[in-house]
Amino acid sequence: MRFIFILTGLLLLIFVWLYLDFSLGRQKHFSITRKQQENPILYGDFDIFPRGKSLFSDYFSELQSAKKHIHILFYIVRDDEFSQEFFDILKAKAKEGVEVRLLADRIGSFGLKKQTIIELQDAGVQFAYSNRIKLPYLFYSSQVRNHRKISIIDGKIGYLGGFNIGKEYIDQDPELSPWRDYHLKITGESIPSLQQEFFNDWKEYSEEKLTDESVYYEKQPKGRIPHQYVPTEANQLEDRYIALLRKAEDSIMIGTPYFVPSNKVLDELVQAAKRGIQITIVVPFISDHMLVQEASYRYLRTMLREGAQVYQYKKGFYHAKSIVIDEKICDIGTANFDKRSLFLNKEINCYFYDPAFVRRFKEILEKDILDSKQVSLEDLNKKNLKRTFKEAIAGAFSYFL
Template sequence: MKFVLFLSGFIVLIIIWLVLDFRLGRRKHLLAANKVETGILHGEFELFTQGKEFFRSYFTEIQKAQKHIHVLYYIVKNDSLGQEFFTILKEKAREGVEVRLLIDRLGSLEIKKKEVKDLRNAGIHIAFSNRVKLPFLFYSAQVRNHRKISIIDGKVGFMGGFNIGKEYIDEDPKLSPWRDYQLKITGESINFLQSEFLIDWNEYADEKVFNQPEFFPKLMKGKIRHQFNPTEAGMLEIFFIQLIKKAEQSIIIGTPYFIPSIPIFNELLEARRRGVTITLIVPYTADHILVQEASYRYLRKLLKEGAQVYQYKNGFYHAKTILIDDRICDIGSANFDRRSLFLNKEINCYIYDPAFIERVRRVIKKDILDSKPMSLEDLTKPNLWRSVKETVAGAVCHFL
């Protein structure tokens, strides 16, 4: 009996600690976060949707670097693709190119001390972002740097959904082929990506790097109008609500995880009730436990309101995009879930060019053809096991 009382008291203390840790950590994060949104920029864009094609271009640009390579990733795995990536970076560093690699501490947990030592011995500057640290251990373990940014010689940039790992080049049997959206960017906006990388680098690395002129060459304007939105600590919710409010005809959302906040979901329902068509693309196969079950409560309501939901079946769908009418296209690192909305550091690009938006629309049309329509009947058939998982998913949806 005493043991049971002791155990119960211990569990209660743990719960109290977790709640206080999370709330105080979030308060500190909110106070420290800065809202940044660029003005309208002009550049040139190339869209990649298949990993092999993307990495072919990406590695080629890195190999062409002459001055500096700056890379920020959430996940870098220590597999065959990761080793190829490291080999190229080491070769460039030995040639005298400045190489800085910033990776998320938990997202890239596979990268061990030996590999870090080898990279540093080759001349690469490497740092880990978002370490788990006191005084808010639980909260800091949840907040990840989910951005994926690369800048080569201050002239070519990449951003989007791809990480570094063999599943992204279709070498995971369960999740192949991998479908993602990645941007290759040139033009004046590369200077902003460079600046954003250096902000994150200086926050986490021992080496402080200032805005040196060689990192910011004079760049020509391109034709595609766009702007960047780096977000953290709840900023993304505001931007998504603003996007939804602008819709007059249609909203298309592509996301691997659909777990919206209540204000965002209410805004979607309001858009539907004013006549806006809503189309949602999500994976048929999940890559994480409970993420599908966490979405079902929202999908039921959307289907009841006449929205269209498609489950992508030609592999795994990891794309992150929002299309508002034919006027705004959002592509970036952020998922349509609570982690991206409230915890992670993300970066998205809003594109306002009609021709590029039409290119994205054609890609989405292909994705819909490779999908299975979801019906309300699919989600309302009695299923005890699904109901249990939905209940659990609802309780922990903030952390999925």
């Protein structure tokens, strides 16, 4: 009995500590997050890569052609055979005299071996971890992740999107292949702005003291497609999503691996449906994380009751992050349609305001719908005790999924 009493007391203390740690850490984070600046609408040219093999063939080729500097930020950098090819390119370029900086999220890239980092640094690659776990809010800081994926090569070519560095992203994971995602290759006048976003994170987490950043911001020629970068953290993304959804006049299309919106965002979608907006949601048929699929069901049921169309992508794993509003605006970036991206992660999205580009991307999304199975409310309401139990657990932890 005494043991049970002590154990119960310890569990209670742990729960109280976790609650206070997270609540106070979030309060401090929200208070010190810099006020979001509205980035200008600029013009550039874009390629869209929905498959990892074609993306990384192009990406590695551009890395190998770098002459001055390479700046890279990924959420996940694995330590597998595919990653080794990536590391070998970075080490070779650093030895040639190219400035190479690699920033990786501390939790997302947890499997990166210390020896691998030492080898990169010995070759001349500057490496840093972003969003390290730190006192006094250990639990909260462990949940705040840098989910951005940005690369800038020679200040002229940029990459941004949903792919990370690891074998699953080139279809070498048998359970999650083929991997479906969207990644952008960017040229044009907005590259210096993307470069600035990288340095905002680099200066926060690296020990390097930059004396003259101006050498990295060469003016680039104007492209054809109007677009706008939207970097967010803490609670900034929720308002941006709501403002975006309110622009809809005919349709909203959402592609996401995790559909776990906040109450405010869900209410905005419901109101859009009530005023006659056609809402289409594409999610995966298979899941890459425990409970995230079950966490989405309560929200999908709500949208199905309001007349939304829901599809589960069946031709591999669906990891896309996109929103299309009518044929006027589309959003492609790193943020998922979930509470973690809304309130915890650092993210960066790109809004496009060119109707021709929006139609081009919409065709890709419509192709994904053809490779999907439509889900009905009856499907999600079928009696399933195992699923019901998992949904209950997922609901309690949905903020972190």
